Amino acid sequence: MNAKYVKRKSYLNFLQRHKDKPIIKVVSGVRRSGKSTLFLLFKQELIDSGVPENHIISVNFENMAFDELRDPQKLYRYLKKMTTEESMYYIFLDEIQHVQEFERVVDSLFLENNVDLYITGSNAYFLSGEIATLLSGRYVELAMLPLSFQEYVNWHKQNDRYKTDEAFFNDYLKSSFPYALFTDNDQELLEYLQGLYSTVVLNDIITRLSVQDVQVLEKVLATLFSTIGSLVNTNKLTNTLKSAGAAISNKTVEKYIAGILDSLIMYRAERYDIHGRQLLNSQEKYYVVDIGLRQLILRDHREDFGHIVENIVYLELLRRYQKVYVGKTKKYEVDFVAINDQQEITYYQVALTALDEQVLTRELRSLQSIDDQYPKYLLTLDQLNKTANYDGIKKMNVIDWLLQA
Structure with a gap:
């Protein structure tokens, strides 16, 4: 077994x-x-x-x-x-x-x-x-949630399937659903994901919400999938859909988003005022439960790999912490504020790389603007200088962090 x-x-x-x-x-x-x-x-x-x-x-x-x-x-x-x-x-x-x-x-x-x-x-x-x-x-x-990266790697090793951690990570991005372990090729996996996506949309969204215009719902889904890791405003989302020819109101967009979240195919990360220690009502970010589903719907949307990695980090934080928010200081955004069951906070900033000095400065400044003593991490895919420490801000390789117990 x-x-x-x-x-x-x-x-x-x-x-x-x-x-x-x-x-x-x-x-x-x-x-x-x-x-x-x-x-x-x-x-x-x-x-x-x-x-x-x-x-x-x-x-x-x-x-x-x-x-x-x-x-x-x-x-x-x-x-x-x-x-x-x-x-x-x-x-x-x-x-x-x-x-x-x-x-x-x-x-x-x-x-x-x-x-x-x-x-x-x-x-x-x-x-x-x-x-x-x-x-x-x-x-x-x-x-x-579907499989964590650690669970994914451990299963392969238990079955005598060995690759580099980087190769495993690239495969993991194709899908984290358990059945993906048993598919023989990318085409079979895509067919499985298409069936899963259709089932969730039909049974858990369309039927429950009595959706009449399925194409508009799917446009809402595709738009949210395409904006993972970006702040979303309902009014702007409605206007974007209208400019693309969809006849839809703010109220309907809100209804569809609620149904999408209830289906658990996506998650919403609310914004958190770090200094005021309270939630903010304006804007939030959305993340998809499985990157493979996103790639199924957005076949040619590959240019935002940074947001894909951010999505993976967000799901892992959901596994490890009780609450996960998007942070806001007076001047800057912090990718994630994670709070455990003891109400202890950890801050995370996520970037593809921070080897360039300008990028490093930009990524550190949001964490540096926080004046409390809670742990702060900068997660990147860098292999060089991957465990640096910047005045208490710890740098870690994302893959190494995902594999932590």
């Missing part, structure tokens, strides 16, 4: 930490990011630890065999019938957003002393609004 599947250590540790505790374990993430495989690996760990197989109950609501159980009453009766003994049962409900009023089922199962409950969903809105209010304080959420 280990050779076939990527063992997502940090995610498995999350499930182990909360195992048998009276709290609902929620795993969210874009489609095909590995949620079902994570459950498969965790269930094997349960079996290896001595849990009887008939005490592990799994329902995947994207499997037609369970279509009938999308009715909440039938699902609840089915699970109650399966959990008759006093000892613990481990229930895994995959893609639960397909169940009408699923929160009622989950809330009822939560009251049972012999149930340890795990659920997944492929969008953000399945735990929004009234549902989140009803389940408030009763669940912990694991926000799952």
Whole structure:
């Protein structure tokens, strides 16, 4: 099993930490990011630890065999019938957003002393609004992303596939979805990504938002994909789309962006006033969940490699920190302000290279303008002078940083 599947250590540790505790374990993430495989690996760990197989109950609501159980009453009766003994049962409900009023089922199962409950969903809105209010304080959420670069490299090495770290990084940019490991060539990978993209757009955006003009939605998506790492203003985005011939209003653009974010195909990084220690309402940056999807839609958009690397760094920061923002000082922008669960801050500036003195000066000045003592990093792809220290600002090679434990 280990050779076939990527063992997502940090995610498995999350499930182990909360195992048998009276709290609902929620795993969210874009489609095909590995949620079902994570459950498969965790269930094997349960079996290896001595849990009887008939005490592990799994329902995947994207499997037609369970279509009938999308009715909440039938699902609840089915699970109650399966959990008759006093000892613990481990229930895994995959893609639960397909169940009408699923929160009622989950809330009822939560009251049972012999149930340890795990659920997944492929969008953000399945735990929004009234549902989140009803389940408030009763669940912990694991926000799952596709493979990290470290996971990608480790899997290849476990399967006796060796390259330089730089070669691995170039391959990783083609896609970080787990299935990419098993494709034989770029064409097969593109076909897989096209199917994934179409599924997310159709099932998680168009259907939910009742989109009438699909072409306009796809223009919004393509525009956001093309502007990763750049500050986005909704009014300007609307005007850009109008100038390209799209009949669209600010309100519709905002609605589409909300649907895109809820599908988890993109993430929004809000701006943070470093000196005022508060969020700013104007402008934000957007990042795509997988660079391969961006290259699928923008086939010839290769000139902004710096923003691609910045996107990779942003996703890694999401894995390592509780909150990630775009920083703003009085004069300058800081690429990222990362805050951990202890409310400790780390600042990151990202550049392709800083070997040129003018570029180095420009990249350092935003970090130098911050007068606190929190750690500050300059991440580049430089191989020369890649571990310099500029009065406390540490320079690191991006690839080395990604491979850190």
